[in-house]
Amino acid sequence: MTSPKQALAHPAPSAETAPGDQPGAVPGAQGRGKPPTGPGSWRSRLYRWDMKASPYAFITPFFLVFGAFGLVPLLYTGWYSLHSVQLSSLDDQTWVGLENYKNLWSSDFFWNALKNTFTIGLISTVPQLLLALGIAHLLNYKLRGSTLWRVVMLTPYATSVAAATLVFTLLYSWDGGMINWLLHFVGVDPINWRESDWGGQFAVSSIVIWRWTGYNALIYLAAMQAIPADLYESTALDGANRWQQFRHVTIPMLRPTILFTVVVSTIGATQLFGEPLLFGGSKGGSEHQYQTLGLYMYDQGWIIGNLGKASAIAWSMFLILLIVAAVNMLVNRRLRKSQ
Amino acid sequence: MTTSDLTLPQADTEPKPKGARGSRRPRMIGAGKQLHAGPVTYVVLAVFSLVSLAPLLWTAIAASRDNTRLAQTPPPLWFGANLFKNLQAAWDEVGLGTAMLNSTLVAGTITVSTVLFSTLAGFAFAKLRFRFSSALLLLTIGTMMVPPQLAVVPLYLWMADLGWSNQLQAVILPTLVTAFGTFFMRQYLVQALPSELIEAARMDGANSLRVVWHVVFPAARPAMAVLGLLTFVFAWNDFLWPIIALNQQNPTVQVALNALGTGYVPDQAVIMAGALLGTLPLLIAFLLFGKQIVGGIMNGAIKG
Numbered sequence: 265m266t267s268p269k270q271a272l273a274h275p276a277p278s279a280e281t282a283p284g285d286q287p288g289a290v291p292g293a294q295g296r297g298k299p300p301t302g303p304g305s306w307r308s309r310l311y312r313w314d315m316k317a318s319p320y321a322f323i324t325p326f327f328l329v330f331g332a333f334g335l336v337p338l339l340y341t342g343w344y345s346l347h348s349v350q351l352s353s354l355d356d357q358t359w360v361g362l363e364n365y366k367n368l369w370s371s372d373f374f375w376n377a378l379k380n381t382f383t384i385g386l387i388s389t390v391p392q393l394l395l396a397l398g399i400a401h402l403l404n405y406k407l408r409g410s411t412l413w414r415v416v417m418l419t420p421y422a423t424s425v426a427a428a429t430l431v432f433t434l435l436y437s438w439d440g441g442m443i444n445w446l447l448h449f450v451g452v453d454p455i456n457w458r459e460s461d462w463g464g465q466f467a468v469s470s471i472v473i474w475r476w477t478g479y480n481a482l483i484y485l486a487a488m489q490a491i492p493a494d495l496y497e498s499t500a501l502d503g504a505n506r507w508q509q510f511r512h513v514t515i516p517m518l519r520p521t522i523l524f525t526v527v528v529s530t531i532g533a534t535q536l537f538g539e540p541l542l543f544g545g546s547k548g549g550s551e552h553q554y555q556t557l558g559l560y561m562y563d564q565g566w567i568i569g570n571l572g573k574a575s576a577i578a579w580s581m582f583l584i585l586l587i588v589a590a591v592n593m594l595v596n597r598r599l600r601k602s603q
Numbered sequence: 604m605t606t607s608d609l610t611l612p613q614a615d616t617e618p619k620p621k622g623a624r625g626s627r628r629p630r631m632i633g634a635g636k637q638l639h640a641g642p643v644t645y646v647v648l649a650v651f652s653l654v655s656l657a658p659l660l661w662t663a664i665a666a667s668r669d670n671t672r673l674a675q676t677p678p679p680l681w682f683g684a685n686l687f688k689n690l691q692a693a694w695d696e697v698g699l700g701t702a703m704l705n706s707t708l709v710a711g712t713i714t715v716s717t718v719l720f721s722t723l724a725g726f727a728f729a730k731l732r733f734r735f736s737s738a739l740l741l742l743t744i745g746t747m748m749v750p751p752q753l754a755v756v757p758l759y760l761w762m763a764d765l766g767w768s769n770q771l772q773a774v775i776l777p778t779l780v781t782a783f784g785t786f787f788m789r790q791y792l793v794q795a796l797p798s799e800l801i802e803a804a805r806m807d808g809a810n811s812l813r814v815v816w817h818v819v820f821p822a823a824r825p826a827m828a829v830l831g832l833l834t835f836v837f838a839w840n841d842f843l844w845p846i847i848a849l850n851q852q853n854p855t856v857q858v859a860l861n862a863l864g865t866g867y868v869p870d871q872a873v874i875m876a877g878a879l880l881g882t883l884p885l886l887i888a889f890l891l892f893g894k895q896i897v898g899g900i901m902n903g904a905i906k907g
Contacts, residue, residue: 337758
């Protein structure tokens with residue numbers, strides 16, 4: 265049963281041909297592949313037509329669905345954000361210009377949700393990636409039953425947001441909850457996780473950390489295994505211990521992968537939604553302590569019933585992501601220059 | 604990073620650093636597994652494994668108890684006798700039975716279509732030349748970063764117009780393909796499908812459909828299997844759009860679990876039974892295909 269993995273891990277010899285070679289290798293495009301019969305015959309015309317049209321035929325199903333349900337809605341959300349659209353009367357859409365945005369940006373709940381998204385994003389992403397890095401480092405040793413360890417680390421990934429949150433909600437319950445019970449052994453009084461400010465944010469983050477650490481560890485592990493062994497050998501000959509190898513070989517070589525996971529986790533954190541919803545309802549706790557932007561949007565759109573405002577929240581999220589992406593690019597460029 | 608400041612002090616103080624062991628073993632270029640794990644590594648990994656598995660194990664324990672027991676301190680640490688009673692309650696009363704059937708249908712359809720269309724599009728992006736191919740690929744990758752929140756309002760309004768609210772096609776249709784799938788297959792086929800093979804088939808007079816059937820699909824099969832597994836996990840666990848599009852009368856597993864969590868007078872033991880039941884198919888998939896799923900994630904990572 266190792267075939268898929270091996271096939272993936274050790275690509276066919278042709279992998280050496282650089283991607284740049286490939287367009288030329290497409291037979292018909294260069295006239296290299298010989299048509300089955302002489303030129304001018306209907307068969308060769310059909311053949312040439314086939315060569316031209318088939319790429320479009322192959323991408324059409326994908327782009328039809330992707331365009332209709334991925335790209336077009338993105339623009340329509342912008343359009344609806346300029347309208348008043350109520351859940352109670354969907355067909356009654358009136359143009360209101362930037363009213364929804366003005367409304368939104370003067371609302372304390374919006375800024376609260378933005379702040380919560382940021383803090384929860386921070387306290388879920390940073391420990392998650394650090395832990396993942398450590399676990400990947402351990403998994404990178406020659407281990408007995410290496411596959412089993414990896415599968416075990418990934419198991420939380422099989423659990424849905426809903427299932428995981430239901431379980432953690434019970435684990436975090438005020439009285440009788442496992443976590444408060446364990447904490448009492450070290451002398452901590454029961455914490456009301458759902459009602460407290462930082463407690464709720466911590467609990468929500470812990471669900472994210474639990475579900476995603478193993479996944480990120482595997483991504484780091486893959487990158488670690490691509491680091492040439494010579495690098496370790498030469499630093500070992502220089503007398504570097506394990507920690508120094510980790511710091512001076514592994515981490516620098518992993519930089520692109522780390523950046524990749526930071527970007528992906530940031531995107532994930534921006535849309536965080538299911539965990540706070542099931543942990544403390546659509547308000548994200550009685551005092552909105554852990555209401556994120558994604559949750560605020562759901563609350564405004566489908567609980568309060570203001571779909572126009574929900575669209576404005578969605579587009580605000582989009583703008584924030586664009587800003588984050590731009591900042592990320594700038595930082596990246598600065599880092600590359602400084603090297 | 605200056606390598607010089609780590610060479611000098613260490614060479615004297617540690618004449619035989621552990622790392623040097625690696626240099627005596629035969630070279631494994633690219634393998635990166637330079638050291639055997641010591642006992643500490645195993646212990647630390649075991650602790651992490653426990654953290655990883657304990658919540659799931661405890662779900663099963665809680666699902667085998669009853670509601671009053673779960674409210675008491677200390678929480679139960681071993682199984683009780685009510686597992687089947689609670690599972691049955693979750694299956695019947697909460698409607699998880701229907702939900703499991705619906706989720707199988709939804710995730711199954713999405714998986715088949717995603718794998719098929721992603722392989723076709725991924726092949727075109729990897730090996731064929733056509734206008735705007737790089738721009739279209741960039742667009743595909745770019746939109747992988749857009750949150751699903753940006754699509755749900757229009758989708759909701761359209762589904763209401765079509766009269767598809769609370770119907771399964773409302774959650775199937777928008778997810779029939781994923782940008783990730785196409786990107787994943789493209790990355791795989793760029794390396795795994797030799798262009799000479801396509802060329803040879805062309806020389807034999809094969810048309811594009813025959814090339815796809817006899818060359819592309821066989822070469823892509825391992826990646827298609829992995830993409831299928833990843834897509835099934837994703838579709839089974841998808842949350843935001845299903846809870847907007849569907850209601851409790853015709854739910855997927857996640858919609859039913861959401862209803863459980865936000866519902867009236869909750870029986871925690873039944874909720875845990877529901878969470879367990881809804882996760883079980885994926886846990887079984889992990890048990891059977893864990894190696895492939897791990898391989899898929901790791902290989903998607905290097906090239907991504």
